[in-house]
Amino acid sequence: MEIASAAILPQLIVNGLIAGAMYSLTAAGFSLVYATNRFLNLAHGGIMMVGAYLVYTFFNLAGLNFYAASFLAVICTSLFGGFLFVSVYRPLRQKKAANMVMLIAAAGLAILLEALVTLIFGTDVKQLNFISVQEGWHIAGAIITPLQLVVMAVSAVLLVSFAVFMKYSSWGKLIRAVADNADLARTTGINPYAVQLWSFVIACAIASVAGILIGLERNIEPRMGLGFALVSFASTVVGGMGSLPGAILGSYLIGLAENVGQWILPSGYKEAIWLVMLFLFLLIRPSGIFGTEQGVRQTKL
Amino acid sequence: MLKITNLNAGYADLPVLKEVNLELQPATMSVLMGPNGAGKSTLLKSVFNLTNITSGQIYFEGVEITGWPAHKLLSLGIAYVAQGKINFSSMTVRENLMLGAHFIKNKMECQERLVKIYEQFPMLLEKEGALAFTLSGGQQQMLAIGRALMSAPRLLLLDEPSLGLAPKLVKEVFAKVRAIKDIFGATVLIVEHNLKSLMEVADYGYILVQGQIVAHDKCSILKNLPIMKDVFVGKLD
Numbered sequence: 065m066e067i068a069s070a071a072i073l074p075q076l077i078v079n080g081l082i083a084g085a086m087y088s089l090t091a092a093g094f095s096l097v098y099a100t101n102r103f104l105n106l107a108h109g110g111i112m113m114v115g116a117y118l119v120y121t122f123f124n125l126a127g128l129n130f131y132a133a134s135f136l137a138v139i140c141t142s143l144f145g146g147f148l149f150v151s152v153y154r155p156l157r158q159k160k161a162a163n164m165v166m167l168i169a170a171a172g173l174a175i176l177l178e179a180l181v182t183l184i185f186g187t188d189v190k191q192l193n194f195i196s197v198q199e200g201w202h203i204a205g206a207i208i209t210p211l212q213l214v215v216m217a218v219s220a221v222l223l224v225s226f227a228v229f230m231k232y233s234s235w236g237k238l239i240r241a242v243a244d245n246a247d248l249a250r251t252t253g254i255n256p257y258a259v260q261l262w263s264f265v266i267a268c269a270i271a272s273v274a275g276i277l278i279g280l281e282r283n284i285e286p287r288m289g290l291g292f293a294l295v296s297f298a299s300t301v302v303g304g305m306g307s308l309p310g311a312i313l314g315s316y317l318i319g320l321a322e323n324v325g326q327w328i329l330p331s332g333y334k335e336a337i338w339l340v341m342l343f344l345f346l347l348i349r350p351s352g353i354f355g356t357e358q359g360v361r362q363t364k365l
Numbered sequence: 366m367l368k369i370t371n372l373n374a375g376y377a378d379l380p381v382l383k384e385v386n387l388e389l390q391p392a393t394m395s396v397l398m399g400p401n402g403a404g405k406s407t408l409l410k411s412v413f414n415l416t417n418i419t420s421g422q423i424y425f426e427g428v429e430i431t432g433w434p435a436h437k438l439l440s441l442g443i444a445y446v447a448q449g450k451i452n453f454s455s456m457t458v459r460e461n462l463m464l465g466a467h468f469i470k471n472k473m474e475c476q477e478r479l480v481k482i483y484e485q486f487p488m489l490l491e492k493e494g495a496l497a498f499t500l501s502g503g504q505q506q507m508l509a510i511g512r513a514l515m516s517a518p519r520l521l522l523l524d525e526p527s528l529g530l531a532p533k534l535v536k537e538v539f540a541k542v543r544a545i546k547d548i549f550g551a552t553v554l555i556v557e558h559n560l561k562s563l564m565e566v567a568d569y570g571y572i573l574v575q576g577q578i579v580a581h582d583k584c585s586i587l588k589n590l591p592i593m594k595d596v597f598v599g600k601l602d
Contacts, residue, residue, distance in 0.1 A: 234467065237456075241464050244453040251413055251447060253439030253468055253516070 074206035076323045082212050084319030085219035086281070087295050089274035091303075091311040092223055093267030094296035099243035099306035100263040101153070103166035108271060109293030110177035111148070113286065115141040115272025116279040117181055120190050130194045138272045145268025148173065149261055174290055182286040190284040215277045222273060223312055226266075230308060239263055243306060291335075298342040304352030313353060317341070366391045366552050367412070367443075367520055372421030374411040380419070381407045383576045389520070389569075394546050394553040396563050396584070399573035400601040405556040406448060408573065409522050413438060413445055425520065440468045444513035445522045451509040454498035458489055461497050461508055465515030475515070482511045485545060503534040510542070514549060521546075523555045539566050561597055564588040574601050 090112050097105045118140050122133035156169055195214075200207035230236035242249045242259040250256050278288065296311075299318050303310025318338045325337040345352060367389040375381040381404040389395055397405050410416045412423055413435040423431045425443060438445075444465075453461050462482060466475045483490040486507045492500065497508060506526050513521055523542065527535040543566050546553045557563050564570065570587040572580040580592050587593060595601050 237460060237464065238467065240456060240460075241453050244455050245450055247415075248447070248450060248453065250435045251415075251439070251445045252464055252512070253436050254464075255434070255436045 071205065073324070073327060074204050076327055077320065078203075078206040078208050078212075080320035080323035081316065082208075082216060082281070082319070083323060084316030085216040086274060086278050087292070087299055087315035087319055088223060088312045089219055089270055089277070090292045091296040091299035091315045092226060092308060093270045093274075094293070095300045095303075095306060095308055095311035096239075096263050096267045098300065099308075100239060100246075100260050101157075102246075103153075103163050104170060104297060105264075105267075106167065106170040106290070106293045106297070107148070107173035107177060108267065108296060109289035109291065110174040111141060111145050111268050111289075112271040112275040112278070112292055113181060113284075113289035114144060114177060115268075115275030116284045116288070117185060117190075117275075118272070119276045119279060120185075120192060120284055123192060123194065124190070134276050137276060138269055141272035141275070142265050142269040145271075146261065146265045149264040153264070154257070154261070174293060178286045178289055185286070187286060190279075192279045192284070194280060211280060215281050218273070218277060222270065226270065227308060235262075295338060298338050301342055301350075301352055302345050304355035307352070307354040310352055310354035366426065367554070368422075368424040369408075369412075370422050370424075372408075372411060372418065372423065374407060374416045374418045374421070376407075376416060381416070381576050382411065385421070385573075385576070385578055387571060387578065387581075389552055389554060391519075391552055392546070392550055393568040394543060394555070394566065395569040395571065396567040397554060397556045397571045397573055398558070398560075398563075398596055400596070400599065401558065403573045403601075404576040405558075405573055406524050407576075409445065409447075409524050409554075409556055412443065412522065439516050439518070442516075442519040443522065444516050444518035444520070446506075446509045446513050446524060446526065448524045448528060452497040452500075452505055452512070455496060457494050457496055458500070458508055459493045462489070462512050462515050465512035466517075469516075478515050478517065482514055485514075485541070485548070486511050502529045503531075503538070506530065506538055507541070510538075510545070514545065514551075517549065518551055521551045521553045523553065525556055525558065527557060527560060535560070536562060539563060542566075561588075564593075572596060 090108060094105060094108045097108065115137055118137035119133050122128045122136050123130050128136070152169060152173060153166065156166060195211045198210055200209040230240060238254055238259055241252065241254055242256050246256045295318060299314035300311045301314070302317055303312065303314030318341060321341055322334045322337045325333065329337070367387070369385055369387040372382055372385040373380065385408060397408065399405055407416055411418055414432050415435060418432060421431070422429055425441065430438065430441070453464065462479055463475065466478060469475055488504060489508060489511055492504065497505065500508060510523070510526070526538050526542070530538065539562065542553060542555065545551070555563065555567065564584045564587070567584050570581065570584045571578055572592060580587065580590060
């Protein structure tokens, strides 16, 4: 096996960080839904994809101003997410569906979304073409385009505000309470259903921003959803299930690993790298990096 | 205060409570005792609609609350400390306490109540910033009771607060509950398995055996009844 020159390493690291910035947005929402609702929403990537196609519709097809189109896309995706929650997930939960049933429903929804989008828009790749490709800046041996910097900045600002919202706002505290112990939250006067619905809607709003950024930086295609959902799942496992900082850290680790891994492996092994990471974590540290062995000192019956 | 009439409740296909009647007088401390599996916890859970109620009514201050969603009862004035995982373990002590009053918009009032709770439980102030899961069993119990009091409840339901505590701590907790009842003017209902010491502190007692109230009276009278011997030695278990 031939090892490439070390000169490409900085570029691979930059690519890894850009990938991490995009993954972290879907992973944060995926983790939020898991924390409050206790199921793996495999359709989360599909919702992100719907967000990307909505901005394509509003901007490229309807000819709206890009920012107006993005704003509309975020609103519509959030509403759409709320609709999916109320029409699919909540009825199942009310029938006391097991987590496996929820998972299958989510997988079905992911396939349905992909099929619907393919039906409407076709399988060909779409591009937003809002910011044309510009020459990048050379930083420490790597090339980074202004667009990529925008993607990373938007992702960072959004996630930091989200983390502040979760830590300090009264809404964030209610969400954390339900995530911690939904039964206790209920007897503490918190309506867990409302919190679960709003968490889902917030997760969809963040996913739609991810969809827009991915649309700007990469291409839009119907198949993008499931891949992102699986990477989000891997990120949350690596970082620690239900932990927001964990999901973000996991995303960046996976983004870096799959890109830096290309230093020694052919680029076709990208998926294999994070799948191996997922496998190793499930095997060696299933609670993830930020998962704690908490509850040991609690009185358990 | 709290009135339960002809209550039949249980879980799915398992009926537990049979024709239970109970009435709490305002500002009293009552205790519900009985062997394991008698349905003591089920009775408390039924108040919070966490069981299947097949018939009967539950009234709080004259308002029928049978089948109300659990999350509406705290703001009505009923606080409940369950068994097992009684705190938000990944949140700090202070956050836990503040959640007990999350529905109160007036921030000043919340702050005043917090100070009042800290006066009663200085340990909680000391551990204000600690995550709840790092607390010991007794501290966890204090935190849960403290959080329940943050809503300034008129009725406080406690499910086996002695669980997992050392005997010395149990006495301390009960003395605390008694003091709290007097300071906060709340009506208290405690569920316990078989604790003689509780009979000394409480005003009124109910004995629940196999889903039915078999005896109830003032604690001073109840503790001398022959049935209490069976409860205390575990003959009914």
